[in-house]
Amino acid sequence: MSSKKSSLVPITRAFLSSYYDKHPFPPISDDVSRLSQQLRSLSAGLQQDATVPLRQGERCLLQEVDSQPPHKIDENMWKNREQIEEIIFLLETSHWPKLLQQQSTPEDIELARLLKQLREKCGRILEMVESFQSKSAENVFNTVMTYMPQDFRGTLIRKQRERSEKNKKAQVDALVSAGGSIRDRYALLWQQQMERRRQLAQLGSAGGVYKTVVKYLVGVPQVLLDFVRQINDDQGPMEEQRHRYGPPMYALTKLVLNIHLFLSLSWWRFEDIKLQKHQLSILEEAVNVYISELARFLKFTGEVFANSPFFVTAEEAGAIEANKNDDYKEASVQAGTTYEVSLEVDSVNSYIAWDFSIAQGKISMDIGFSIEYTNSSGRKTLILPYRRYDSDQGNFCTISAGNYKLIWDNSFSTFFRKALRYKVDCIPPVVEPDAEERGTL
Numbered sequence: 363m364s365s366k367k368s369s370l371v372p373i374t375r376a377f378l379s380s381y382y383d384k385h386p387f388p389p390i391s392d393d394v395s396r397l398s399q400q401l402r403s404l405s406a407g408l409q410q411d412a413t414v415p416l417r418q419g420e421r422c423l424l425q426e427v428d429s430q431p432p433h434k435i436d437e438n439m440w441k442n443r444e445q446i447e448e449i450i451f452l453l454e455t456s457h458w459p460k461l462l463q464q465q466s467t468p469e470d471i472e473l474a475r476l477l478k479q480l481r482e483k484c485g486r487i488l489e490m491v492e493s494f495q496s497k498s499a500e501n502v503f504n505t506v507m508t509y510m511p512q513d514f515r516g517t518l519i520r521k522q523r524e525r526s527e528k529n530k531k532a533q534v535d536a537l538v539s540a541g542g543s544i545r546d547r548y549a550l551l552w553q554q555q556m557e558r559r560r561q562l563a564q565l566g567s568a569g570g571v572y573k574t575v576v577k578y579l580v581g582v583p584q585v586l587l588d589f590v591r592q593i594n595d596d597q598g599p600m601e602e603q604r605h606r607y608g609p610p611m612y613a614l615t616k617l618v619l620n621i622h623l624f625l626s627l628s629w630w631r632f633e634d635i636k637l638q639k640h641q642l643s644i645l646e647e648a649v650n651v652y653i654s655e656l657a658r659f660l661k662f663t664g665e666v667f668a669n670s671p672f673f674v675t676a677e678e679a680g681a682i683e684a685n686k687n688d689d690y691k692e693a694s695v696q697a698g699t700t701y702e703v704s705l706e707v708d709s710v711n712s713y714i715a716w717d718f719s720i721a722q723g724k725i726s727m728d729i730g731f732s733i734e735y736t737n738s739s740g741r742k743t744l745i746l747p748y749r750r751y752d753s754d755q756g757n758f759c760t761i762s763a764g765n766y767k768l769i770w771d772n773s774f775s776t777f778f779r780k781a782l783r784y785k786v787d788c789i790p791p792v793v794e795p796d797a798e799e800r801g802t803l
Contacts, residue, residue, distance in 0.1 A: 378602045378670065385666045390610040391655055394617050397648040401620035402427065404641055408627040417630070419545075423623050431615040435604055437552065438611045439495060442656065444548035445618040446488045449649075451544060452625045453481035459632035469636075476642065480649050487653045494660045499558075501668050518713065518789070530554045603670075607663055614659065617652050621645070690717075693782045695729060697775040703768045703786050711791040712760045716768060718784035719753035728752045729780045730771030737764045750774075 405427075409416070416424065432438050451457055458477070465471050503523065537550055624645065628637055637645075695701045705714060720727045731754060733746035745758065748771065760766070766788075772780050 379606075381670065382602060382606045382666070387607055387610060387659070387662055390613050390659075391651060393647070393651045394613045394655055397644065397651055398613070398617045398620045400644050401617075401624045401648055404644065405620070405624045405627050408624075408631055408635065420623070420626055420630070422545075423619070423626060427616070427619045427623050431612040433604065433608070435608055435611055436495075436498075436555065438608075438615050439491065440548060440552050440555065441615055442611075442618050443488065443491045443495070444544060445615075445622045446484055446491065447544050447548075448622050449618070449625060450481055450484050450488065452622075452629060453477050453484065457629075459629050461633050473637065473642065476646060480646065483649060483653050487656060490657060490660055494664055497664065498667065526557075530557075603667070607659075607666075610655075610659055614652065614656050617648065618656075621648050621652065690783055690785045693770075693784070695770055695772040695780045695782050697777055697779055698773055700773060701770045701782060703784075705766045705768070705786070705788045707760050707763050707766055707788060709790055710760055710763060713757055713787070713789040714760060714766055714768075715755075715757035715787045715789070716784065717755040718751075718770070718782060720751075721781035721783065722752065726752065727778065727780055729782065730769075730774065732769050732771065734767050734769065735762065735764060736767070737762065 405424075432441060455463065455474075455478075458474075462470055462473065465474050507519065533554070534547060534550060537547055542550075628635075628641075693701050707714070714733075718731075720729050728750045729752075730748050730750050731746070732744065732748040735743045735745050737743075745766070746756075768786060770780075770782055770784075772778075
């Protein structure tokens with residue numbers, strides 16, 4: 363995309379629309395809607411022939427089948443992944459109807475062979491969906507991080523994300539250990555996905571877990587922060603993706619829900635109503651079409667989304683922002699003197715960071731630099747030994763509260779003063795929001 367030299371502008375929904383005009387998704391197969399309707403009709407027949415009412419799980423599933431799919435593409439993706447796992451669960455030998463497990467007839471043996479084939483195919487498409495989601499999440503995060511300073515501040519955000527993801531996995535593991543169902547697990551996974559969205563918005567608004575980090579993100583284009591805050595708004599850029607590529611995803615969600623419903627009803631009533639050949643034929647075709655069309659959708663959208671233009675290049679952004687001198691200070695360090703900056707640190711695991719340079723003239727100039735720590739009793743400890751630099755950038759994580767002094771030393775010079783340009787930050791520890799704070803987001 364092009365941009366004015368004097369400003370940095372993220373793409374609009376209209377610009378994204380013009381990009382997607384060049385990448386239309388080949389229409390989804392008509393077999394998808396046909397097979398959804400046929401399976402829904404078969405399921406309705408199983409309901410009518412039943413002598414007992416539907417179970418709770420089947421009532422919930424039936425309600426989903428007869429409702430509109432979720433609006434968001436990523437929510438549909440999670441729903442498809444959930445339903446594939448539910449289908450795989452039903453296709454496992456140990457979860458077949460008892461009569462079928464005995465395989466006492468040639469028909470049952472043939473059915474068992476077909477079910478094992480379908481299970482293998484569903485396992486492969488499940489891996490594709492998981493890979494697609496993982497790559498998509500990494501693409502979004504890495505795109506944003508491309509624009510962040512490549513120093514300790516970007517590292518802090520990455521560490522925060524790693525901590526957050528580790529906590530999310532622990533939540534899922536605890537739910538599974540407590541006997542949570544597949545439905546329960548995916549309800550939690552989607553809740554966690556929404557938490558990721560909130561954290562992305564927090565990064566853009568310098569709020570929540572990022573409020574102490576973004577404050578110090580010198581050199582980050584403000585339009586990037588605005589963009590990540592608004593990316594998932596109802597009329598934001600992602601809405602254009604939903605508008606263009608949502609309908610085929612919705613059709614696939616309908617189909618996989620109908621496959622799950624039909625299998626669930628068939629298993630519950632298997633001893634009374636055995637599956638007929640025409641029903642098996644429809645089921646087999648439905649699974650094959652679903653897998654084929656979903657794989658095609660994943661391949662196509664994976665490439666299109668990964669190359670969607672959201673910002674100007676990082677190089678352009680850096681060139682524009684390099685002209686800004688946010689938060690830098692200047693000091694003149696006379697010959698034979700020192701210049702000091704003192705920081706009071708209240709919390710361990712805070713980050714102290716510095717970035718400085720000495721103005722250069724006809725001869726090379728440098729200055730001594732060191733850092734010392736003084737505890738509450740007045741005892742001093744050298745944190746960074748004295749060394750001479752013409753410029754330096756660095757950081758460290760504190761292990762004790764107290765006073766930290768950064769010292770620029772020009773005492774070795776007899777004639778030359780040094781023009782020092784510097785920035786010093788003390789960033790408190792990044793912590794996860796507590797339950798009360800999350801509830802107010």
